[in-house]
Amino acid sequence: MSQKIKKVVLAYSGGLDTSIIIPWLKENYDNCEVIAVSGDVGQGTELDGLEEKAIKTGASKLYIEDLKKEFIEEYVWPTLKAGAVYENKYLLGTSFARPVIAKRIVEIALKEGADAICHGCTGKGNDQVRFELTIKAFAPQMKIIAPWREWDLKSRDDEIEYAEKHNIPLKINRETNYSKDKNIWHLSHEGMDLENPINEPLYNKEGFLELSVSPEQAPDKPTYVTISFEKGVPVAIDGQKLSAVEIVEKLNQVGGANGIGTIDMVENRLVGMKSRGVYETPGGTILYAAHNKLEEICLDRDTYHYKQNVGIRFAELVYFGQWFTPLREALSAFVDSTQETVTGEVKLKLYKGNIIDAGVSSPYSLYDEDIATFDEDDVYDQKDSAGFINLFGLPVQVQAMKKLKK
Numbered sequence: 001m002s003q004k005i006k007k008v009v010l011a012y013s014g015g016l017d018t019s020i021i022i023p024w025l026k027e028n029y030d031n032c033e034v035i036a037v038s039g040d041v042g043q044g045t046e047l048d049g050l051e052e053k054a055i056k057t058g059a060s061k062l063y064i065e066d067l068k069k070e071f072i073e074e075y076v077w078p079t080l081k082a083g084a085v086y087e088n089k090y091l092l093g094t095s096f097a098r099p100v101i102a103k104r105i106v107e108i109a110l111k112e113g114a115d116a117i118c119h120g121c122t123g124k125g126n127d128q129v130r131f132e133l134t135i136k137a138f139a140p141q142m143k144i145i146a147p148w149r150e151w152d153l154k155s156r157d158d159e160i161e162y163a164e165k166h167n168i169p170l171k172i173n174r175e176t177n178y179s180k181d182k183n184i185w186h187l188s189h190e191g192m193d194l195e196n197p198i199n200e201p202l203y204n205k206e207g208f209l210e211l212s213v214s215p216e217q218a219p220d221k222p223t224y225v226t227i228s229f230e231k232g233v234p235v236a237i238d239g240q241k242l243s244a245v246e247i248v249e250k251l252n253q254v255g256g257a258n259g260i261g262t263i264d265m266v267e268n269r270l271v272g273m274k275s276r277g278v279y280e281t282p283g284g285t286i287l288y289a290a291h292n293k294l295e296e297i298c299l300d301r302d303t304y305h306y307k308q309n310v311g312i313r314f315a316e317l318v319y320f321g322q323w324f325t326p327l328r329e330a331l332s333a334f335v336d337s338t339q340e341t342v343t344g345e346v347k348l349k350l351y352k353g354n355i356i357d358a359g360v361s362s363p364y365s366l367y368d369e370d371i372a373t374f375d376e377d378d379v380y381d382q383k384d385s386a387g388f389i390n391l392f393g394l395p396v397q398v399q400a401m402k403k404l405k406k
Helices: 016-028 050-056 068-082 097-112 127-138 156-165 244-257 282-298 301-319 326-341 384-392 394-405
Strands: 007-011 033-040 061-066 116-118 143-145 179-182 187-190 223-230 233-237 262-268 274-280 344-351 354-361
Touching: 007 016, 007 097, 016 033, 016 156, 033 097, 050 061, 061 097, 068 097, 068 233, 068 244, 068 282, 068 301, 068 326, 097 116, 097 127, 223 244, 223 282, 233 244, 233 282, 244 282, 282 301, 282 344, 282 354, 301 326, 384 394
Parallel strands: 007 033, 007 116, 033 061, 116 143
Antiparallel strands: 179 187, 187 274, 223 233, 223 344, 262 274, 344 354
16 A cells, blocks of 8 residues: 555446455545446446435445447357357357446546556356456556455355445445345346355346246247347347447346346356356346357358357457457457358247247358258269268278377
8 A cells, every 4th residue: 555546536337345445445545535437238227326325425426337238249149149158158249348447447547547456246157257357458557446345244144244344335235134136237146145156046036037037937929039130239129220239238138037147157266266156147148049050150160160160269258358458359350250251031939948949041151052952953962971981081091001000
């Protein structure tokens, strides 16, 4: 604390962590000015009353920045086009929301002439890395304050006790103290009974799921939805052109009502530990399924297979907070080149948590019925396959002959 801190910009959500950080900063950094910044990436009602709360707890002002359009178009769509899924399950809902928020916080901190940027991420989590790598990318000399690495509070119960002593209003209590992160793309649930992987998530418990219903509660009749893509980007639902934000919101409603996109996962955090969480991503799950279905007919075999490997690495970069890196930008350039022909329509049937393919078409389809048919055709000479197999299998044959000689 040798550097004199007069003004701090705080990444502010109004949740438990950041609610107590404002008074903590003023207590521990010589009554410094605290400017709170909330990035609106689709938290909805969580932003209600935030300004009054921030000011009441000691902030000089609160910025609420609408980042939903930028979030979807510049972070979600590139990740979707890459087919990036972390550890085969996680659609990166928290991961790619952090760089867009942190980037705007840096912009405000520089405009305000702040001495430091503060975040409420714990020393055990991934978000501290995502925030700080973004800060380093745009303000490499900026001091970063991370209270969880400094204060004496050891648990969320300690935080609640601190809040109660400082008369800070909270929307949670000790009985419903799940750690949640919500945005337009997803909602995560961690902590409490979920910390033991043997416990089944309480999907049917009132108030647990917020974006979705459990498959048991979904309608007995399937719902059909048709999604149109242009160069890998979703542009319409059931023939109706919609904005990026509207597409995600619409599919969240449709998917959530049909029990789509809730996963239970034990994942490998960047910091080395395993963590268990439940994620609700109804609209995103539908979009990933539709995009992959369209790529099945639009991409050649070698590109399709290689792109699957790229998707794994892309997901790691997003999860690890390395959005603003040369490698991520280079992989996005590759992905964009593969999407030039990923244009068309995908029809899906949604039924009790399942996504069932119901048809796909594209003007760039590489599927040729005349070639693929089991009926007689004039295009494919089946006799040609014998020579192909002889050449393709030559290394195997030579190796086998050598073994026999020995």
